[in-house]
Amino acid sequence: MQTRDRIAQSSVPATLGVIGDGWTLSLLTALVGNTLRFEELMKVLTIPRSTLSTRLRHLIDHGLIAPHPYCERPLRFEYALSERGAALLPVLALADAFDVEHGGQPATLRHAPSHGAPHPLRAVACCAACGAAVEARHVVARYAPLPGPRAAPVTTPKQKRVSRSRSARKPLWRARDVLEDAWAAHVVAALFMGAQRFTELLDATQAAPNIVSERLQRLADARLLRHVTAAEREREREHDAADHDAAGHGAAGQDTAGHSAAGHSASERRAAPSVYRLNARGLALYPLVVALIAYGDEGRRVPSLTLTHRCGAPLRLRLSCAGCTDLEYGVPLLPSSVSFAMQVDLCATPTPT
Ligand SMILES: [Zn+2]
Numbered sequence: 001m002q003t004r005d006r007i008a009q010s011s012v013p014a015t016l017g018v019i020g021d022g023w024t025l026s027l028l029t030a031l032v033g034n035t036l037r038f039e040e041l042m043k044v045l046t047i048p049r050s051t052l053s054t055r056l057r058h059l060i061d062h063g064l065i066a067p068h069p070y071c072e073r074p075l076r077f078e079y080a081l082s083e084r085g086a087a088l089l090p091v092l093a094l095a096d097a098f099d100v101e102h103g104g105q106p107a108t109l110r111h112a113p114s115h116g117a118p119h120p121l122r123a124v125a126c127c128a129a130c131g132a133a134v135e136a137r138h139v140v141a142r143y144a145p146l147p148g149p150r151a152a153p154v155t156t157p158k159q160k161r162v163s164r165s166r167s168a169r170k171p172l173w174r175a176r177d178v179l180e181d182a183w184a185a186h187v188v189a190a191l192f193m194g195a196q197r198f199t200e201l202l203d204a205t206q207a208a209p210n211i212v213s214e215r216l217q218r219l220a221d222a223r224l225l226r227h228v229t230a231a232e233r234e235r236e237r238e239h240d241a242a243d244h245d246a247a248g249h250g251a252a253g254q255d256t257a258g259h260s261a262a263g264h265s266a267s268e269r270r271a272a273p274s275v276y277r278l279n280a281r282g283l284a285l286y287p288l289v290v291a292l293i294a295y296g297d298e299g300r301r302v303p304s305l306t307l308t309h310r311c312g313a314p315l316r317l318r319l320s321c322a323g324c325t326d327l328e329y330g331v332p333l334l335p336s337s338v339s340f341a342m343q344v345d346l347c348a349t350p351t352p353t
């Protein structure tokens with residue numbers, strides 16, 4: 001199956017179409033374990049009033065945030081995550097974990113385990129069947145045949161414009177920057193689904209060449225991926241032929257791995273195109289991409305793809321917290337034990353009603 005069809009068939013575009021937008025993740029994160037009023041959200045996020053208003057409307061319309069009236073006259077609302085919004089916890093927690101570990105950021109979520117003191121959440125994605133930490137190279141992806149015509153692209157022109165204008169000033173150092181720039185996230189998802197060449201990435205994302213090349217450059221600047229030129233690949237192959245132990249690594253250990261194996265014919269070697277490969281830092285985004293797919297697949301009759309873990313079981317993510325004591329580490333994370341780590345004192349000044 002073509003990478004383009006894999007992407008179209010997966011639930012990634014639909015999910016990114018909703019959350020891949022500036023401020024959206026920050027807003028959802030602030031509401032983890034909290035019910036907040038408009039003024040409180042403004043204070044917590046230091047977000048302009050009009051921006052908050054637009055983003056709240058967007059997330060209410062998509063059923064991720066639920067408004068609850070707390071005052072009849074005048075009518076005022078406070079905001080909480082809906083059930084569907086709360087189901088994004090693995091995505092938010094894994095983005096946070098990446099940003100702490102690979103972006104030097106403070107944790108934005110807090111864990112209050114049943115044993116021990118509250119501490120910054122350090123979410124780890126494990127295989128629910130065997131308990132091992134999830135890594136791209138331990139997972140095999142299988143794509144079901146397309147059931148019908150491809151879904152139309154979900155990214156609206158408005159969101160494209162938002163992504164593009166943000167892209168000019170925002171580096172992609174954090175996982176949340178990647179998620180909030182829907183095109184960058186599409187490129188990363190395409191690499192995990194086996195796309196390697198520029199033309200394959202164009203095909204997979206259905207984006208304009210300048211958009212894809214600009215995102216590739218910024219992902220490379222953030223040391224998430226590496227451009228391997230034709231000459232470098234040629235040298236790799238010669239090295240591989242000399243030493244079979246040093247076989248090249250595919251982006252995600254999927255069916256692309258065969259292309260980097262030693263023993264290609266002379267004509268194939270001449271045609272070796274340059275490719276883009278996720279490096280160690282980029283591969284660490286894998287659990288997050290799996291969480292995105294799992295979130296989008298929820299409620300679908302047919303999952304977009306089947307992921308099989310090396311233990312033989314279908315891959316289902318189970319989160320635990322690495323910041324916990326021995327007593328709790330490895331215990332499945334209870335969603336109710338996680339909340340946003342509030343940095344401001346909301347009681348300092350009374351909120352207007
Ligand atoms: Zn397993």
Ligand SMILES: [Zn+2]
Binds near residue numbers: 111120122321324325
């Ligand atoms: Zn913990």
